[in-house]
Amino acid sequence: MQDLLAAAIQRRRPLLERAVAEGTDALRLLHGVAEGAPGLTVDRYGPILLVQTWRDPLPDGVLPRLEEVAAEALGTGLTAVWNHRPASAREYARLHAVELPQAVVATELGLRFDARPRHRGNDPLLFLDLRTLRRRVIAHGARTVLNLFSYTCGVGTAALRGGADQVWNVDFAASALDVGLANAALNDLPTDRVRQVHHDALPILRMLAGAKPGRRRPTIEVEPRTFELVVLDPPAFSKGPWGAVDVVRDYPTLLKPALACTAEGGVLAVTQHVASVSLEDFLATLRRTAEKLGRRVAIDVMEPEEDFPSFDGRPPLKIAWVRA
Numbered sequence: 173m174q175d176l177l178a179a180a181i182q183r184r185r186p187l188l189e190r191a192v193a194e195g196t197d198a199l200r201l202l203h204g205v206a207e208g209a210p211g212l213t214v215d216r217y218g219p220i221l222l223v224q225t226w227r228d229p230l231p232d233g234v235l236p237r238l239e240e241v242a243a244e245a246l247g248t249g250l251t252a253v254w255n256h257r258p259a260s261a262r263e264y265a266r267l268h269a270v271e272l273p274q275a276v277v278a279t280e281l282g283l284r285f286d287a288r289p290r291h292r293g294n295d296p297l298l299f300l301d302l303r304t305l306r307r308r309v310i311a312h313g314a315r316t317v318l319n320l321f322s323y324t325c326g327v328g329t330a331a332l333r334g335g336a337d338q339v340w341n342v343d344f345a346a347s348a349l350d351v352g353l354a355n356a357a358l359n360d361l362p363t364d365r366v367r368q369v370h371h372d373a374l375p376i377l378r379m380l381a382g383a384k385p386g387r388r389r390p391t392i393e394v395e396p397r398t399f400e401l402v403v404l405d406p407p408a409f410s411k412g413p414w415g416a417v418d419v420v421r422d423y424p425t426l427l428k429p430a431l432a433c434t435a436e437g438g439v440l441a442v443t444q445h446v447a448s449v450s451l452e453d454f455l456a457t458l459r460r461t462a463e464k465l466g467r468r469v470a471i472d473v474m475e476p477e478e479d480f481p482s483f484d485g486r487p488p489l490k491i492a493w494v495r496a
């Protein structure tokens with residue numbers, strides 16, 4: 173495993189040099205099966221080397237060796253943390269105890285993010301494969317942004333950096349929204365331009381699009397309106413009192429209202445994470461939905477950056493930048 177990590181870092185030399193120049197120290201260093209390491213990923217998050225196993229636990233003695241390889245190749249010592257993903261966040265500490273500071277901050281494109289590798293949830297606090305979208309959102313500079321399924325508001329933070337006047341982050345996880353607001357503050361960005369909408373996204377989206385929220389009354393009511401940029405990055409599946417999010421069987425339930433509340437001439441940035449859904453099918457669903465709404469769209473397909481290599485040119489994460 174250490175040889176695979178050394179080789180993967182070597183392949184990333186040009187990327188790592190660019191990363192330093194642009195203020196990024198949060199990158200994937202070894203990307204699982206695509207780089208010969210099925211069920212294993214290694215990421216750098218600022219001072220942390222985060223090793224995640226998805227199938228077999230890490231054999232004894234491997235973690236310190238990965239730490240050594242990273243220190244030698246990157247020229248800086250990092251604290252290695254191993255999280256075994258089939259376990260729960262509480263069990264991570266039992267499998268691998270490690271002393272960590274209260275605050276762990278990683279930087280991306282000059283922005284600072286909370287990157288504590290151990291917290292209440294299982295996932296890292298910043299998804300590195302979405303850097304490509306955060307980069308584009310900063311450059312795009314929309315004034316009004318709706319960030320649906322925002323998690324820790326990485327895209328919302330990027331939108332503020334891009335100069336947005338109003339950013340709505342919508343998620344039903346209060347702890348993720350709290351991290352998101354703290355991220356904005358960590359970067360001295362204007363938190364008074366942010367609205368943290370702590371609610372199921374489905375009724376919020378329907379109300380914004382001018383439809384009824386559903387049979388059950390939401391605890392937050394919003395008026396219909398549009399945004400210059402709408403970001404739709406849902407999980408594969410989730411179920412709540414307002415219905416199901418199911419991006420394999422029924423993406424249009426989300427796509428329709430999301431397009432409806434994208435301003436004319438605006439952009440809908442939309443993802444599909446499910447590997448078994450092909451890019452072609454994803455794009456066909458998008459086009460069909462737009463056609464039904466009578467919206468003319470121009471779609472630009474985006475890919476994760478080079479730290480997420482794909483062995484077949486078909487990355488599981490598909491991102492569409494839809495000018496609507």
Ligand SMILES: C[S@@+](CC[C@H](N)C(=O)[O-])C[C@H]1O[C@@H](n2cnc3c(N)ncnc32)[C@H](O)[C@@H]1O
Nearest residue numbers: 321322323326327343344345372373405407410
């Ligand atoms: C894939 S993550 C989104 C990642 C995020 N866009 C980012 O930039 O890091 C999915 C998020 O959706 C939230 N979520 C899932 N179902 C939801 C629902 N029905 N309403 C609101 N939030 C939901 C979860 O709490 C989680 O934070």
